[in-house]
Amino acid sequence: MRLLEIIITKEDKEVLEKLLDIEEVVEKWSSETLDGHLVTKALIRDEHTKELLSNLESMPNCRVIIHPVEGILPKLETPDEEEEKKIGFSKFIAISKEELYSDVDEPVNLSVNFILMVILSSFVAGIGILKDNVAIIIGAMVIAPFLGPNMSMAFGTTLGDLKIIKKSMITGIVSTVIALLISFFWGMLAGDVGNITMDPKLSAEDVVLALVCGFAGVISALGGQGGSLVGVMVAAALVPPLVRAGLLLGGAYYSDALNSFLIFSTNIICLNIAGIITFYLAGIQPGKWWEKENAKKKTRNAFLIWSLALALIIIAVLMIRKMGTE
Template structure:
């Protein structure tokens, strides 16, 4: 519920009252002075259902009262039979859920967009925390960076501005989003460069083996679903009164860690991985804006007045098409990554069955399967299957002839590409009457279609 205070010149008081009387709205009118001794202003106070605020204000504007001063206040409860009838009238068949008016929506989107100075400072802190969390492979620290990132307002202001015809709000939203992403990337490059110069290289030179980084430098289509959900949830939080703080974390989750991943991989000179993370950032920005724009339009938000709808419909459709086409183009490589991951999962299942089948043969009866892993190459962001690594254990040292070839033959029936199978042997020896110790002797076999070779090497 809302409580409105409308201030108009005394000469226009009757116009306001006529509109309210037509709507069946109860009100209180007082005459008050406005900075001089003359009483030349009328103040009309009235309670309204949340759903009624927008249509009532639009009717007043259509009556020529665009210059009226309107204050909208949240009301806890209203005890009035006439108000209950008005509430039923605007409940649309029994649905009394709140729908924020267009005027309040603009104000809320603007309120969630902080001043540029605060915005930059908070983003710098968020970038530092996110970079540290990714480098240390700490999910808790990465989540902390999302909590403090003030991205809810800028991420939604552009879409609200487009749909409601507020050019200033739209421009502000796009400007804040662009500046924010650039700031996070630049800050993460600086911090990651310092970390590298200081010798902090988790996981070795290949920095992307860090789990928190790996999932962001080679993104799949599920990332698009997350960002689309964030955009829809963000608009619902503004229009339906849900928790904006929680939704803000969701939006930050789609933007801050990938942007920090761009900086880290750039500092490490892994430009293919940096490109993958950058694609994820751009896709997420487009997804959030596209989802927010569509949700607002479907929810019925339009600029004021009948004649304002067609001019605003055109830019709304234009932005929607641009967002949608760009999203489809950038989602193509993500679809490729998703396909490779699906193939890897399928190949892992097939390899497990092939290994179990091979080890069931008499020649390999003394061996047991320890693990089967399908590894991908390092050609980020569009990776492909590199090899199948099978680890078996037994009590007899040396290779088991034909095992890798047997596994490879089965796997080639599931893929058109050459399959490299690497078999690692872990040999267990007794060091005492009651103790078994795994030795460091390993024999590897690697087979590729139309070629094969054997490698013997110690366990690192």
């Protein structure tokens, strides 16, 4: 359930009343501000918020404040079975595009907390890898903030928002470089790191794992659910191979380091492909029609680029394997 606080001018009153004159709006009430604006509050079910916000976005001089509703007294009646059938596939989308903006923006801010979490997760993952302790590696997955940049990148791509894409790329690159540098110098100082458990050669299972993590991450975000468990899944696909690549590179095990970094790169690509597909199928797009066409073009181009990058990595892996058998 969402409470929308809609602020408009008096001239748009009739237009707003028509938009809110639908069954999905549970309750509404209006008031007038001192400067002559109208404030209308509308209580609406989660699954219908997206469509209404899309219509409100096309109204000039309209501001909407979205409030999540923790509870209502008396309790509202749930939709009957027939209405549930009408909702269909979109039932799992409990959060609007506007709310997603704030959800994907905060995790990609290069704040001191974000950088500290990257550093700490790198150290924890390194200790777990060197000690070959699965429990410690899981601890690194829990605190690693690698879900945000990838989900934000896919979200920005689907909307054709270059600002979000740029911000996500910078955050992703900085976090990757920090983890790689820490593990690289650690590998140089640790002595022989050749006895650590190596990453397996890149396989179809690795690609499937990364795609599943991407789908799960976006569906979790669209459903308005906490992303901590999904974040562990994403960290499982990113943090261990990245830190392992740095340790092996610092220890001069270049071939094994390359294999681990290829797995990390493949996972990044697959996460973004899965994210773009899920956001697109969920109908996440700009509100204005001229922006929609631009966003579709950018989404298509990004999807092709990520797919080409994945194909090149797979070809490179196959060539390396072939050279190794000769």
